[in-house]
Amino acid sequence: MKLYIEIDLKSSLGIEYIASKLVDFSIFSNIWMYDLKRTEKLSHGLIDQSAIVFAKNHEDTLVTLIFFESTSKCFKLGNILLSGGIGLPIETYNAIALEFFNDLKSWNKDSKFRIFASNSNPDLSEIISAKIPRKAFELFLNNHPLSHHPSDIARLDSFICSVARYAKKSIDVNALGLYLAEQKGWTENQIKWLIDRMEIGLAIISAYQNRL
Structure with missing residues (x-):
């Protein structure tokens, strides 16, 4: 399973x-290279958001790394592109992202500036990091998750409620969808059914909690 690496740059300052x-x-x-011109141009086109653009030469081609402000204390890697706005294969994208992460982390000695990178090949414990929801999901998977029997639906709903809590x-x-496809052999429609139920359930719980 391969996912695009995500990089977060955080500081309480x-x-x-x-x-x-x-x-x-x-x-x-x-x-x-910090690309000041592109940084200013991109930031001016955004509403209530900042951006930072880095560039480097990669195999005789210039690539740009674009970071967007995700919160007032965090920049998140938004994309890595070739000149002309052309995207990269996931393997090349991740290699460049990881190179930037490692170089920046090796240079940084400031405890007030923190750098995080996601795993491009996470296991279930990383996808569902909270222990109780993960155990609830494993219980759902280890029975008959695609039977649509009321007992199996109840186990899925129990997982969704534990995520909310x-x-x-x-x-x-x-x-999660890639994990189910690659590790459990689920089809696209089966994955869509689970994710739709999960997202709708969490939205309903959130709406109810907001009324309390």
Whole structure:
């Protein structure tokens, strides 16, 4: 299973501090270039959001890494593109993302500036990190998950309720879908059925909680 690597750049001091650290990194590095012109152009086109663009030469071609402000204290990698806005194969994308992550992390000595990268090949414990929801999902999978029998639907709904109650971060449904396809042999329609029920259930629970 291969997913696109996600990179988060975080600081309790805010995005301006993160941006200053990235500029310092580009001065230190002879590989990664802070593209001020593209950064300003992209940021001016956004509403209430900042962006940062890095560039590097890759196999005689210029590639750009685009980071978008996801919160007031975090930049998230949005895309890696070839010149002209052309996308990359996932293997090349991940190799460049991981190279940037490793170089930036090796350079960084500031505890107030933190760098995170996701696993491109996560197992179920990473996809569903909260223990109680994961055990509920495993119980659902280990019985007859596609029977649509009331008992199996009840086990799925129990998992959904446990996610709403115990999960501290949202579940990447794309990663979950790939896991079910590659590890369990589920079809696209079967995966869609589960994810639709999961997302609708969580939305209903959230709406109900917001009324309390």
